Amino acid sequence: MRGEVTVCKIFSFDAAHQLVGHKGKCANVHGHTYKLEVVLKGKPVAEEGRSDEGFVVDFGDIKALVKEKVVDRLDHAFLAKGDEPVLESLKASGSKTAVLSFRTTAENLASYIAYTLKTSDLPVYSVKLWETPTAWAEVLAEDVPEEGPSYRMYGGCDL
Numbered sequence: 306m307r308g309e310v311t312v313c314k315i316f317s318f319d320a321a322h323q324l325v326g327h328k329g330k331c332a333n334v335h336g337h338t339y340k341l342e343v344v345l346k347g348k349p350v351a352e353e354g355r356s357d358e359g360f361v362v363d364f365g366d367i368k369a370l371v372k373e374k375v376v377d378r379l380d381h382a383f384l385a386k387g388d389e390p391v392l393e394s395l396k397a398s399g400s401k402t403a404v405l406s407f408r409t410t411a412e413n414l415a416s417y418i419a420y421t422l423k424t425s426d427l428p429v430y431s432v433k434l435w436e437t438p439t440a441w442a443e444v445l446a447e448d449v450p451e452e453g454p455s456y457r458m459y460g461g462c463d464l
């Protein structure tokens with residue numbers, strides 16, 4: 306739309322996961338330093354003299370919300386679907402886990418993050434999640450179904 310601007314805030318978090326049943330090495334428990342790019346789109350605030358004059362959303366406010374809703378929940382956690390053999394022993398030992406109910410692919414995680422932020426009052430345009438320095442998944446907010454990503458139809462989420 307005319308006058309709109311996209312802005313982006315970038316985050317990073319470390320997490321472990323396991324793709325049970327994967328044909329290759331990702332069937333092992335392993336970790337990633339994920340990079341998360343959150344892109345927002347809107348018209349910059351026009352009112353003169355406001356603290357947020359000229360901002361789409363204050364980068365500091367984006368940071369606080371994305372940290373609270375996403376990063377702090379996933380950082381240094383074992384990201385689980387729920388069927389990983391190692392999950393119960395990790396929980397029993399007090400390790401941080403995030404049981405998401407979906408297979409923890411980059412695609413599903415990006416969809417989960419896009420839905421979480423879209424339903425948190427941010428004018429989200431897109432979410433790009435880098436799983437490795439050479440592989441990412443991107444979800445446009447307009448492509449997230451109203452009822453949420455399909456995993457919500459067959460499972461809950463403890464976050």
Ligand SMILES: Nc1nc2c(c(=O)[nH]1)N=C([C@H](O)[C@H](O)COP(=O)(O)OP(=O)(O)OP(=O)(O)O)CN2
Nearest residue numbers: 324330331337409410411412436437438439440442
């Ligand atoms: N479409 C997807 N394919 C794969 C995913 C995924 O989430 N979506 N995930 C994995 C593994 O979890 C892991 O990310 C391995 O990915 P890969 O790119 O194969 O990792 P490498 O370390 O081999 O990367 P290089 O940069 O090529 O060394 C697997 N597939």
Ligand SMILES: [Zn+2]
Nearest residue numbers: 322331335337
């Ligand atoms: Zn992986």
